[in-house]
Amino acid sequence: MRSTQVCSLASQASAAVARSTVAATAVASRTSCRKTASFPLRAASKLPQTPALARSYATQHQGQSSSSSSSSSSTTSRRRSVTPFNDDGHVPWGELSGGEKTARAAQQTFNLGMVLVGVVLTGGVCYFLFTEVFSPNSKVSNFNRAVDRIKADHRITDLLGDSRKIIAHGEETANKWRRARPIASTERTDSQGEHLVMHFHVEGPRAEGMAYLHLLRRPGQSEFSYQYFYVDVPGHDRIYLEKSVSSAPGDKKGTLFGIKWA
Missing domain, CATH: 3.10.450.320 (Mitochondrial import inner membrane translocase subunit Tim21)
Known part of the structure; x- marks a missing residue:
């Protein structure tokens, strides 16, 4: 009777040990699987994504250039056209159109002519005063x-x-x-x-x-x-x-x- 109980206890102990071993093996296998699955993801995340970055940079550069061109065109459209009567010389020569360059040239020619006329008249008055009064x-x-x-x-x-x-x-x-x-x-x-x-x-x-x-x-x-x-x-x-x-x-x-x- 006693030997039978001892045998049953031993068999129970060996079964418990076997179950614990199986459980430990399963846990170890699950852990290794998780590590194996996480490694490729991390490695994939560290790989250089060259085509995607290039496409993103090109899109951003095109957006910036388009915005700058639109801003310059808006600035040009906001500038009033240069005429012989409103030209103050603030607009650079390179930004003028053909008609505006003609208008500026006409204005400068007129101003030069007025200066020359003033010089001639001043010289005539000085000559008259000298010959008629001071001489x-x-x-x-x-x-x-x-x-x-x-x-x-x-x-x-x-x-x-x-x-x-x-x-x-x-x-x-x-x-x-x-x-x-x-x-x-x-x-x-x-x-x-x-x-x-x-x-x-x-x-x-x-x-x-x-x-x-x-x-x-x-x-x-x-x-x-x-x-x-x-x-x-x-x-x-x-x-x-x-x-x-x-x-x-x-x-x-x-x-x-x-x-x-x-």
């Missing part, structure tokens, strides 16, 4: 020198009055400003040289009169010389400040039978 041989300079000589001559101041109150002016006009009255003068050129003949009014506290002068600049000379210069005051004899031998009007001497008569 020592201009009419204004000769007029001023003649007035100074009249004020410095005591014979004239005795008739007209205080030299500081003597006024000289041109012909009578509707303009009440005496300095704006034109001085009557003529200029001519002949074989003798350049002639300048003028007359003007002189007024003082006591009387008034007329001044006459004739200037001549002979060829080769740089300055004018007086042919005559005198002042007529009504009721008084003519006062000569300069007198040439045969150029003073109204004072010529005639000849009869070879005899000079006053």
